[in-house]
Amino acid sequence: xxxxxxxxxxxxxxxxxxxxxxxxxxxxxxxxxxxxxxxxxxxxxxxxxxxxxxxxxxxxxxxxxxxxxxxxxxxxxxxxxxxxxxxxxxxxxxxxxxxxxxxxxxxxxxxxxxxxxxxxxxxxxxxxxxxxxxxxxxxxxxxxxxxxxxxxxxxxxxxxxxxxxxxxxxxxxxxxxxxxxxxxxxxxxxxxxxxxxxxxxxxxxxxxxxxxxxxxxxxxxxxxxxxxxxxxxxxxxxxxxxxxxxxxxxxxxxxxxxxxxxxxxxxxxxxx
Numbered sequence: 001x002x003x004x005x006x007x008x009x010x011x012x013x014x015x016x017x018x019x020x021x022x023x024x025x026x027x028x029x030x031x032x033x034x035x036x037x038x039x040x041x042x043x044x045x046x047x048x049x050x051x052x053x054x055x056x057x058x059x060x061x062x063x064x065x066x067x068x069x070x071x072x073x074x075x076x077x078x079x080x081x082x083x084x085x086x087x088x089x090x091x092x093x094x095x096x097x098x099x100x101x102x103x104x105x106x107x108x109x110x111x112x113x114x115x116x117x118x119x120x121x122x123x124x125x126x127x128x129x130x131x132x133x134x135x136x137x138x139x140x141x142x143x144x145x146x147x148x149x150x151x152x153x154x155x156x157x158x159x160x161x162x163x164x165x166x167x168x169x170x171x172x173x174x175x176x177x178x179x180x181x182x183x184x185x186x187x188x189x190x191x192x193x194x195x196x197x198x199x200x201x202x203x204x205x206x207x208x209x210x211x212x213x214x215x216x217x218x219x220x221x222x223x224x225x226x227x228x229x230x231x232x233x234x235x236x237x238x239x240x241x242x243x244x245x246x247x248x249x250x251x252x253x254x255x256x257x258x259x260x261x262x263x264x265x266x267x268x269x270x271x272x
Contacts, residue, residue, distance in 0.1 A: 004184045006149075006193065009044050009076075011051070018048045018076040022068050028146050035067040036074065037146045038102070038214040039196025043189035045076055045092035045104035050188065052078045053088040053108045057188050060106035061218040072096045086111045118222065120260070122251040125155045128177035128229050135160045146193075153177040157234075163203030163210065172236035172246070174201035179229045186227050186258075191250055194230055195219045195261035198246045202267065205236035205244075212244055212265030219261040227252035242267050 007026055010019040020026075020040075027034035042062040050057060068074050074094050082089035087109030094102045131153035152159075157174030178194050179186075199212040231253070236246040247262040 006184045016078045020044045020074045022070045022072050038064050039193040041102045043192035047189045048076045049090045055108040058107045059220040062104045068101045118257040120257045122255040128153045151179050151181050157204040167207045169205045172205040174204050174234045176232045177229050191259050198263040199265045201234040202244050209270045215264045217263050221259045224258045225252050225256050
């Protein structure tokens with residue numbers, strides 16, 4: 001595991017407990033009302049389980065229960081009810097004091113197998129160098145937060161201020177090139193952070209300045225390979241009753257499918 005990290009997950013004397021300091025750079029939300037990005041909570045939980053089990057994550061699913069705000073400390077407690085020859089079943093309970101923030105369930109491990117193939121195909125699009133950095137919907141004068149640490153290039157779809165217009169997207173698709181601005185590797189934790197950008201495609205789908213608060217996030221890892229950029233192919237499947245549902249495929253620059261993710265979100269309209 002690389003020493004270069006996007007967030008500083010602290011070990012304790014207990015190999016099943018970790019601490020994460022919530023900082024603005026790990027948070028999103030309006031100025032003065034920041035909260036930890038759900039993908040960071042998922043990513044920190046994945047890293048905690050991988051450290052405890054000493055195995056890679058196969059899949060993980062998070063249920064988001066409440067908010068952790070700077071400068072609080074999130075305690076992550078790892079439980080491993082099953083630890084077999086090749087795979088483990090684990091769970092993380094994240095809490096601030098006595099208040100539970102999120103629960104993450106996961107399977108970890110790897111089995112000997114000669115088979116490696118993918119049927120999901122990356123969109124045939126130009127490289128990230130052909131697109132300008134995206135502007136967040138709050139503008140570039142916002143205070144430092146998680147978005148100021150991510151380099152995002154919009155390949156297809158409406159993002160940021162371009163989401164308005166009132167016209168529904170014909171296919172609900174947004175394609176993004178994404179990478180961390182800092183020199184940190186693309187690993188399971190970094191992919192979990194990117195996977196939580198599914199709500200950013202809600203506005204494109206409905207043609208409004210809209211997004212959502214994640215209710216859950218599930219990520220399934222296939223094959224993580226070295227890559228500078230990640231191509232995120234997002235599809236919003238539908239919205240109804242104040243909720244939205246969508247998925248993301250995460251590809252390396254060479255087209256390797258590294259992971260897939262899906263989410264349900266509370267629909268939020270940001271029109272003034």
